[in-house]
Amino acid sequence: MRDAESFDEFYRSTSARLMRYGYAVVGDLTEAQDVVQEAYTRAWQRWRTVAAHPHPEAWVRLVVARLATDRWRRLARWHAVLTRSGPPESVHPPGEDTVMVVAGLRRLPVAQRQALALHYLFDLPVAEIAQETGVAVGTVTSWLSRGRAGLAEVLAGPTREVTETRSTGRKRTASGVWEGNSDE
Amino acid sequence: MSELDRAYHALAHEADTVRLAAPDTLRARADRRTRLRVTAVAVAAAIAVGSALVGTQWVFRADGAAPLPPGSTATATPPPPTSVAATSAPPSSTPATTPPATSADPTGRAAPKSIPNSAFLQVADTNGQEPVVDAESEDVLPALCEARFASDDDADLRRTRRVTYWKASGREGYVPDGTFRQTVTVYQPDGASRFLDEVRGAVEACPEDGDRQYRMLSAPEHGDESLTFEMRYPTVDVEGKATGGSDVRIVSVVRIGDIVTVLYETGWEDGWSAEPAVVNAFTGKAVTRLRSWLD
Numbered sequence: 001m002r003d004a005e006s007f008d009e010f011y012r013s014t015s016a017r018l019m020r021y022g023y024a025v026v027g028d029l030t031e032a033q034d035v036v037q038e039a040y041t042r043a044w045q046r047w048r049t050v051a052a053h054p055h056p057e058a059w060v061r062l063v064v065a066r067l068a069t070d071r072w073r074r075l076a077r078w079h080a081v082l083t084r085s086g087p088p089e090s091v092h093p094p095g096e097d098t099v100m101v102v103a104g105l106r107r108l109p110v111a112q113r114q115a116l117a118l119h120y121l122f123d124l125p126v127a128e129i130a131q132e133t134g135v136a137v138g139t140v141t142s143w144l145s146r147g148r149a150g151l152a153e154v155l156a157g158p159t160r161e162v163t164e165t166r167s168t169g170r171k172r173t174a175s176g177v178w179e180g181n182s183d184e
Numbered sequence: 185m186s187e188l189d190r191a192y193h194a195l196a197h198e199a200d201t202v203r204l205a206a207p208d209t210l211r212a213r214a215d216r217r218t219r220l221r222v223t224a225v226a227v228a229a230a231i232a233v234g235s236a237l238v239g240t241q242w243v244f245r246a247d248g249a250a251p252l253p254p255g256s257t258a259t260a261t262p263p264p265p266t267s268v269a270a271t272s273a274p275p276s277s278t279p280a281t282t283p284p285a286t287s288a289d290p291t292g293r294a295a296p297k298s299i300p301n302s303a304f305l306q307v308a309d310t311n312g313q314e315p316v317v318d319a320e321s322e323d324v325l326p327a328l329c330e331a332r333f334a335s336d337d338d339a340d341l342r343r344t345r346r347v348t349y350w351k352a353s354g355r356e357g358y359v360p361d362g363t364f365r366q367t368v369t370v371y372q373p374d375g376a377s378r379f380l381d382e383v384r385g386a387v388e389a390c391p392e393d394g395d396r397q398y399r400m401l402s403a404p405e406h407g408d409e410s411l412t413f414e415m416r417y418p419t420v421d422v423e424g425k426a427t428g429g430s431d432v433r434i435v436s437v438v439r440i441g442d443i444v445t446v447l448y449e450t451g452w453e454d455g456w457s458a459e460p461a462v463v464n465a466f467t468g469k470a471v472t473r474l475r476s477w478l479d
Contacts, residue, residue, distance in 0.1 A: 002357030002358055003358045004208075004211060008207040012207065019204060020196040020199040023195060024195055024196075024199075032202070041217070044214040045453065047359050047453070048456065049453065098197075100191060101188075101191035101192065151191070152188070155187050
């Protein structure tokens with residue numbers, strides 16, 4: 001299969017999953033859209049390398065996570081460029097469940113969001129999450145445990161938590177990305 | 185289903201409402217970025233005299249005659265990379281089939297007035313369909329420890345174009361194998377052979393330049409005289425960090441009389457190197473094009 005065709009097929013078959021992952025890690029739909037598209041752009045720039053990778057989707061996930069971690073290196077204008085060709089269609093307010101989980105995730109560092117997303121969205125075993133995040137299995141177990149506890153706390157009292165989050169000064173950047181990205 | 189499962193399910197549902205760009209849009213974006221990257225390599229280190237010559241495009245003959253009119257590229261500002269992907273072959277500012285326009289110098293030797301597109305590699309040589317474009321602002325050679333070449337004073341005409349190539353034919357839809365920055369320079373008598381001597385000396389005097397390493401290579405001879413050298417530098421990953429491997433770029437220089445063509449292989453995808461046999465094959469094609477122009 002030609003490179004362009006194989007990339008397009010890869011993109012079509014994985015981008016929805018990666019968009020979910022991006023949203024869970026980045027925490028803002030528009031930012032997640034930018035990050036995911038940027039990750040695929042980088043994938044095409046080194047498509048021979050990525051296509052030969054044992055797990056190309058994991059390669060793109062890693063780029064998404066790194067871009068989420070290091071927002072300064074993101075191409076902030078990317079969205080403006082792509083708006084002409086593919087504006088996001090999500091204009092409705094997020095559902096209550098989403099509001100809750102987003103509020104909870106907001107409290108976690110990116111690495112923990114990454115581990116939780118890999119667990120809940122991709123069903124990856126702890127060993128694979130450890131491999132993808134580059135930390136020990138014990139660390140992932142700890143992240144998942146703390147992440148679950150943190151989210152459970154929020155989900156138990158969403159109204160109080162959202163108010164608390166706002167009042168503690170955790171604020172969104174101008175572009176809507178979460179603060180609190182200090183990975184462990 | 186746990187509460188967290190439900191929460192992630194809701195989050196995924198919302199993410200599904202976002203429409204992502206079409207894959208060809210992303211590929212076009214990535215290709216434009218790659219073109220910019222291969223264009224930007226060490227532009228600041230361009231050979232000083234060569235750049236000035238190209239910048240003015242007005243060339244005074246050694247016999248003191250009136251300056252020659254701008255060469256064929258005088259108005260051919262390199263198109264912005266964004267236009268390359270969207271257009272087919274750019275209009276040629278010089279008929280590609282005309283023999284070299286000449287003017288007699290005091291010795292009666294005919295010297296070209298301009299360097300036409302036909303003196304360069306053509307799209308038909310590239311095994312693909314990517315247009316060959318002018319690239320006057322790009323370096324003729326790698327920096328080579330900021331080498332300067334006295335023979336540039338003898339350069340009457342110089343023109344650079346960028347060629348995107350595939351190793352074999354029928355590769356439409358595949359990632360390019362690399363790019364060449366091809367420069368053709370017309371020298372005054374003896375300037376061309378002096379240039380080759382100076383390049384050889386610059387490579388041998390510069391085995392290392394920061395994280396770049398240079399060395400001469402053995403390669404088949406072309407034209408009246410030729411040389412080949414390589415530049416090796418660390419491969420970087422998507423984050424710009426060294427992977428531990430190295431990429432190799434190859435430069436091939438051929439002289440035919442007072443004319444020199446330089447093929448500087450500038451790559452495409454990080455992590456992939458120029459191959460000596462491929463560069464040699466394209467050097468042969470470049471020599472054929474040059475001879476066709478001169479004949």
